[in-house]
Amino acid sequence: MAISYRSGVSRKTNDSVRLIVTTIMGMVFGYFIGVSFPSVYLTRFHKTSMDDHHNVERSFPENLGSGNIPLTPKVYVPTNPRGAESLPPGIVVSESDLYLRRLWGEPREDLKIKPKYLVTFTVGLNQKQNIDAAVKKFSQDFQILLFHYDGRITEWDQFEWSKHAVHISVRKQTKWWYAKRFLHPDIVAAYEYIFIWDEDLGVEHFNGDRYIKLVKKHGLEISQPGLEPNEGLTWQMTKRRGDKEVHKETEEKPGWCKDPRLPPCAAFVEIMAPVFSRKAWRCVWHMIQNDLVHGWGLDFALRRCVEPAHEKIGVVDSQWIVHQVIPSLGSQGEAENGKAPWENVRERCRYEWGLFQDRLAKADKQYFTQLGRN
Structure with a gap:
């Protein structure tokens, strides 16, 4: 028993030595393989993943550093x-659009038609029939975007066109609030013209494609359809003329x-x-202004964005609309201080309007004062 026992210990000792030596050699061999692996020239490999069924090829990084970490x-x-x-300029995409994309297939096949123009309406469900009539005045060259101030979107699905429109919903906000947040120039850069319209416009005598042709023909950078005179307050400049x-x-x-070249007699x-x-629009x-949401006073300042303003701002008479003066958004305000919701909205x-004019005057003064110092 004793001899057999000692003999067993000897064999275990030899086996242990061989195991240790083999392990050390394996570690050394593995280390050299790991170090030399990045220098091996590999052209391509098939990645085993969900992409395999598409047979997608991936290029293996050629600039690997130690530990297989890419060297950027x-x-x-x-x-x-x-x-x-x-970033390298070739990968930078600084502009976007509102085109709808598919969840499948190749990106290059997503768009059969690319709308050239963007039409936005700020809407409530009470005006859906009016908006339906308005949208039908625009061809497939126009992308439709609805801003919903009442939070109700699914009810618009009854209209086939609504399924292809873009819907953005934030309760009790105005179209200029939406425009400032969702119509950044880099977001709408794909569109030649941007319509920012109210919901209560009668469009029986309007056609979108004809309107665009006239805008281009007369070189208008900022425009609007002529307004059919009614009992509401309408500037002389925006009233429709039947002979033009x-x-x-x-x-x-x-x-x-x-000055006959300044608002409200021109450039307005x-x-x-x-x-x-x-x-x-850029x-x-x-x-x-980010905090001024109604846009009052903006119309008198639009001339600052085109030159010469009295030639590039105008009213398209032969494509005209009717302002129905339905204060739908105004009714979304709150009754305070004994005043009705629409009264409080009008007060704001x-x-x-006054605050915007003050800011503009102050900005002018600061700029020209600084200019004089320089």
């Missing part, structure tokens, strides 16, 4: 958009126009149904 080249391109200076395609100037009441459209070229968007509109 240092990039700094000051001409890139702000925040993207560390387009007009760019008018005569107002005595004392209103100190109202904020209910404006249409902007891509270039003009300027106008920056002028919209007037306040914003």
Whole structure:
């Protein structure tokens, strides 16, 4: 027993030594393989993943460092958009659009038609029939975007066109609030013209394609359809003229126009149904104040975004609309201080008008004072 026991210990000792030596050699061999592996030239490999059934080929990184960590080249391109200076220019996509994309297939096959123009309405469900009539005045070249101030979206599915429209819903907000947040120039850069319209417009005598032709023909960067005069307050400049395609100037009441080339006698459209070229909108968007949501006063300042304004701002008479003056959004306000919701809304509109004019005057003064110092 003793001899057998000692003999067993000896065999175990030899086996242990061989195991240790083999393990050490394996570790050394594995280390050299690991170190030398990145230098092996590999062209391509098939990644085992969900992509296999598409037979997608992936290029293996050729600039691996130790530990197989890719070595990212240092990039700094000051001409890139702000925040993207560390990216190679070829990968930077600084603009977007509102085109709808599929969840399957190849991206290049997503769009059969690319709309050239963007039409936005700020809507409540009570005006759905009016909006339905308006949308039908625009061809497939126009992308429809609805801003819903009452939070009700699914009810619009009864209209076939609604299934292809873009819907954005935030309760009790105005179209200029939406425009500032969702119509950044880089987001709508794909569209030649942007319509920012109210929901209570009668469009029986309007056609979108004909309107665009006239805007291009007369070189209008900022425009609106002519308004059929009614009992509501309408500026002389925006009233429809029956003997013209387009007009760019008018005569107002005595004392209103100190210069015939300035608003409201020229270079002027109202904020209910404006249409902007891509270039003009890039300027106008920056002028919209983030906290002023009704847009009052903006119409008198639009001329700052085109030059010469009295030639590039105008009213399209032969494609005209009716302002129905239905205060749907105004009814979304709150009754306070013994006043009805629409009265409180109108009060804020007037306040914003004065505040915007004050800010613009102050900005002018600061700029020209600084210019004088330089």
